[in-house]
Amino acid sequence: xxxxxxxxxxxxxxxxxxxxxxxxxxxxxxxxxxxxxxxxxxxxxxxxxxxxxxxxxxxxxxxxxxxxxxxxxxxxxxxxxxxxxxxxxxxxxxxxxxxxxxxxxxxxxxxxxxxxxxxxxxxxxxxxxxxxxxxxxxxxxxxxxxxxxxxxxxxxxxxxxxxxxxxxxxxxxxxxxxxxxxxxxxxxxxxxxxxxxxxxxxxxxxxxxxxxxxxxxxxxxxxxxxxxxxxxxxxxxxxxxxxxxxxxxxxxxxxxxxxxxxxxxxxxxxxxxxxxxxxxxxxxxxxxxxxxxxxxxxxxxxxxxxxxxxxxxxxxxxxxxxxxxxxxxxxxxxxxxxxxxxxxxxxxxxxxxxxxxxxxxxxxxxxxxxxxxxxxxxxxxxxxxxxxxxxxxxxxxxxxxxxxxxxxxxxxxxxxx
Amino acid sequence: xxxxxxxxxxxxxxxxxxxxxxxxxxxxxxxxxxxxxxxxxxxxxxxxxxxxxxxxxxxxxxxxxxxxxxxxxxxxxxxxxxxxxxxxxxxxxxxxxxxxxxxxxxxxxxxxxxxxxxxxxxxxxxxxxxxxxxxxxxxxxxxxxxxxxxxxxxxxxxxxxxxxxxxxxxxxxxxxxxxxxxxxxxxxxxxxxxxxxxxxxxxxxxxxxxxxxxxxxxxxxxxxxxxxxxxxxxxxxxxxxxxxxxxxxxxxxxxxxxxxxxxxxxxxxxxxxxxxxxxxxxxxxxxxxxxxxxxxxxxxxxxxxxxxxxxxxxxxxxxxxxxxxxxxxxxxxxxxxxxxxxxxxxxxxxxxxxxxxxxxxxxxxxxxxxxxxxxxxxxxxxxxxxxxxxxxxxxxxxxxxxxxxxxxxxxxxxxxx
Numbered sequence: 067x068x069x070x071x072x073x074x075x076x077x078x079x080x081x082x083x084x085x086x087x088x089x090x091x092x093x094x095x096x097x098x099x100x101x102x103x104x105x106x107x108x109x110x111x112x113x114x115x116x117x118x119x120x121x122x123x124x125x126x127x128x129x130x131x132x133x134x135x136x137x138x139x140x141x142x143x144x145x146x147x148x149x150x151x152x153x154x155x156x157x158x159x160x161x162x163x164x165x166x167x168x169x170x171x172x173x174x175x176x177x178x179x180x181x182x183x184x185x186x187x188x189x190x191x192x193x194x195x196x197x198x199x200x201x202x203x204x205x206x207x208x209x210x211x212x213x214x215x216x217x218x219x220x221x222x223x224x225x226x227x228x229x230x231x232x233x234x235x236x237x238x239x240x241x242x243x244x245x246x247x248x249x250x251x252x253x254x255x256x257x258x259x260x261x262x263x264x265x266x267x268x269x270x271x272x273x274x275x276x277x278x279x280x281x282x283x284x285x286x287x288x289x290x291x292x293x294x295x296x297x298x299x300x301x302x303x304x305x306x307x308x309x310x311x312x313x314x315x316x317x318x319x320x321x322x323x324x325x326x327x328x329x330x331x332x333x334x335x336x337x338x339x340x341x342x343x344x345x346x347x348x349x350x351x352x353x354x355x356x357x358x359x360x361x362x363x364x365x366x367x368x369x370x371x372x373x374x375x376x377x378x379x380x381x382x383x384x385x386x387x388x389x390x391x392x393x394x395x396x397x398x399x400x401x402x403x404x405x406x407x408x409x410x411x412x413x414x415x416x417x418x419x420x421x422x423x424x425x426x427x428x429x430x431x432x433x434x435x436x437x438x439x440x441x442x443x444x445x446x447x448x449x450x451x452x453x454x455x456x457x458x459x460x461x462x463x464x465x466x467x468x469x470x471x472x473x474x475x476x477x478x479x480x481x482x483x
Numbered sequence: 484x485x486x487x488x489x490x491x492x493x494x495x496x497x498x499x500x501x502x503x504x505x506x507x508x509x510x511x512x513x514x515x516x517x518x519x520x521x522x523x524x525x526x527x528x529x530x531x532x533x534x535x536x537x538x539x540x541x542x543x544x545x546x547x548x549x550x551x552x553x554x555x556x557x558x559x560x561x562x563x564x565x566x567x568x569x570x571x572x573x574x575x576x577x578x579x580x581x582x583x584x585x586x587x588x589x590x591x592x593x594x595x596x597x598x599x600x601x602x603x604x605x606x607x608x609x610x611x612x613x614x615x616x617x618x619x620x621x622x623x624x625x626x627x628x629x630x631x632x633x634x635x636x637x638x639x640x641x642x643x644x645x646x647x648x649x650x651x652x653x654x655x656x657x658x659x660x661x662x663x664x665x666x667x668x669x670x671x672x673x674x675x676x677x678x679x680x681x682x683x684x685x686x687x688x689x690x691x692x693x694x695x696x697x698x699x700x701x702x703x704x705x706x707x708x709x710x711x712x713x714x715x716x717x718x719x720x721x722x723x724x725x726x727x728x729x730x731x732x733x734x735x736x737x738x739x740x741x742x743x744x745x746x747x748x749x750x751x752x753x754x755x756x757x758x759x760x761x762x763x764x765x766x767x768x769x770x771x772x773x774x775x776x777x778x779x780x781x782x783x784x785x786x787x788x789x790x791x792x793x794x795x796x797x798x799x800x801x802x803x804x805x806x807x808x809x810x811x812x813x814x815x816x817x818x819x820x821x822x823x824x825x826x827x828x829x830x831x832x833x834x835x836x837x838x839x840x841x842x843x844x845x846x847x848x849x850x851x852x853x854x855x856x857x858x859x860x861x862x863x864x865x866x867x868x869x870x871x872x873x874x875x876x877x878x879x880x881x882x883x884x885x886x887x888x889x890x891x892x893x894x895x896x897x898x899x900x
Contacts, residue, residue, distance in 0.1 A: 083857045092859070117898055119879045120886025127899030137898065144900045164900070298900045423857060426484055427897060429890040430859070451859050452875065461877040 079375025079420030109437030112459025128417025131464030143300020151327025167291035307333030378420030411438035496792025496837030526854030529876025545834025548881030560717015568744025724750030795837025
């Protein structure tokens with residue numbers, strides 16, 4: 067097989083629904099995207115189900131699918147993925163959990179489940195929490211993630227991840243932090259782990275409430291990050307590295323811990339740099355430049371851009387539309403840089419839809435395309451959810467989409483002979 | 484998530500094939516359906532596989548899929564579904580079987596496998612059969628269903644449902660009733676159960692042949708319901724209630740025992756009333772009014788209409804077309820009643836195709852649509868099998884279709900986080 071290179075651009079939470087303020091078009095349909103449209107006109111388009119029709123997914127499951135895993139078979143739980151992404155070592159038997167720095171009152175009633183989307187000082191707060199000792203010789207490794215996010219690893223004997231979340235979900239404000247419980251109670255490892263999680267949460271409040279970082283925040287009229295809430299406990303699962311399976315050098319560029327975690331699980335070299343913020347203010351120029359460099363060195367590159375999802379969650383259709391246009395202009399820069407090279411496939415997809423009016427993920431399939439040489443192009447001419455109904459790729463699942471790209475790249479192997 | 488309401492209208496056996504007398508259109512394509520067309524123009528359409536491409540299904544499997552079950556994983560057998568639908572209590576270890584009242588000669592040769600589609604007196608016949616004692620202390624609970632249909636539950640020790648049907652199938656006329664056998668013979672529980680089934684059939688003839696109801700029928704030149712034939716033996720299977728899984732209040736409206744049975748299995752409140760006949764003469768006004776009432780009280784309503792299937796089995800394309808038009812006019816009534824409400828999704832699908840010229844179910848995918856707010860509408864403008872080829876929903880499976888509807892309603896949960 068002739069081997070070619072490939073880049074997959076993941077526009078997180080891209081797909082949307084009609085927005086009255088945008089003439090009942092979606093932010094993507096409304097946006098002017100001449101560079102994407104060029105690729106689409108000369109490529110093959112379709113709609114991609116993050117998992118299956120009607121199945122809503124979290125970012126972790128959506129991204130796992132786009133790295134080639136069947137999300138119904140391979141699922142670590144969000145905690146372990148974040149832990150790996152944050153650079154923590156996860157051993158067999160450890161329970162990893164995702165945490166939020168949050169703001170509560172003295173009765174543990176939530177004032178803000180994101181501590182005002184805290185953006186600085188969390189490394190100092192994390193240092194104060196790391197190494198916490200709990201009953202039964204269990205020790206907690208703790209590390210801050212992006213913004214209000216963090217991750218904890220519980221290490222000790224006889225732990226279980228079959229426990230509930232303490233995070234009361236969205237909207238959380240006004241609700242009390244939930245007591246962690248065993249999913250199936252009965253004097254099991256899960257009961258013990260739940261007890262230790264509740265101990266951990268109470269201790270985090272004692273440590274954080276008067277921490278200098280929070281004293282400073284209160285002085286500046288910012289919400290203090292005075293407690294941790296937990297969700298998505300899980301344990302390590304053995305999976306095949308996608309990069310090894312297809313014998314490719316691959317890297318993944320993202321500012322988001324969960325993507326970095328999945329990249330490591332999949333055997334991709336994770337690339338993250340200061341300025342990649344996992345938000346709408348991310349340094350797109352940096353990202354595109356790094357992508358060009360990584361594509362020089364590797365067979366395959368995944369470039370993840372998060373801001374579209376944030377704009378969806380925040381119900382900001384105009385910002386989403388403008389951010390898409392900004393991305394498009396940098397796609398132009400990318401195309402200028404690869405001009406004349408005919409050994410590169412460019413693909414674009416999304417981990418899930420985040421419609422602005424819903425402010426959460428939905429199961430809608432996401433517009434996706436592949437551009438490159440030797441493709442059977444279809445009649446789709448511009449980027450948009452509805453334009454892609456009639457695309458030549460039809461409707462496939464996320465792991466099938468990435469396999470299709472890898473097959474164009476000539477790196478897949480034959481089933482049979 | 485914002486929660487909205489939903490109604491799924493199941494038009495049983497709706498899909499068809501070209502009919503020469505209808506200008507080579509299908510009954511659905513030929514019918515004038517302005518109200519359905521309004522919903523389709525403002526909705527998203529597609530074709531739904533009852534199970535998978537090329538797989539023909541019975542009503543039970545088709546309906547199971549539309550209640551959200553994967554029909555390859557969840558299958559009770561028709562007997563147990565009908566038994567639950569008829570209000571019988573099914574215990575673990577019971578064998579339930581579907582029965583037809585049939586007409587045979589003295590040599591058990593079938594004259595009519597539906598006893599002239601008997602419509603009255605079956606409750607009296609059922610009383611004479613209920614509680615029948617068989618060898619080995621096995622007792623039969625018996626209950627009549629719609630028209631010639633009935634259901635029996637065999638209760639005793641060491642029974643098995645791995646047995647064949649006594650019903651010779653279609654066409655049955657002129658054929659002898661088949662002896663029930665173990666599917667894998669060898670002195671097993673199934674051999675014993677088969678012996679008891681044959682005993683049950685012979686005893687039913689003794690009880691029924693001179694029953695006053697049949698004497699009266701013969702006097703009136705009607706075929707006597709003088710025997711039972713059996714098919715679809717099965718046992719209870721543990722499944723998750725769909726209504727519980729998605730934490731919704733739901734009800735299902737139908738005149739058909741199998742739908743009522745599946746509704747109970749799925750945790751839906753079953754609603755059936757006199758006048759819902761499971762045929763083309765069903766009281767559609769009543770059905771629509773009950774649907775409106777149920778939608779007030781519930782998150783989700785399934786409305787099942789059977790007549791389209793009957794017209795297909797009877798090879799009556801004109802009647803099928805006219806019945807579709809009649810349904811459409813009542814959809815107009817429904818729409819008038821929900822005017823101004825923007826929190827309702829309306830979906831329409833079918834459990835399978837029943838093409839008139841085939842007179843039986845086929846595996847053809849069935850035209851289906853979803854209407855409501857915030858949808859990415861496609862270019863389909865009217866109801867019909869071929870119009871739906873290019874629909875925005877593409878081609879999905881029945882359980883995926885219902886999941887998609889539930890996702891629009893905002894009641895699904897995330898896979899991952």
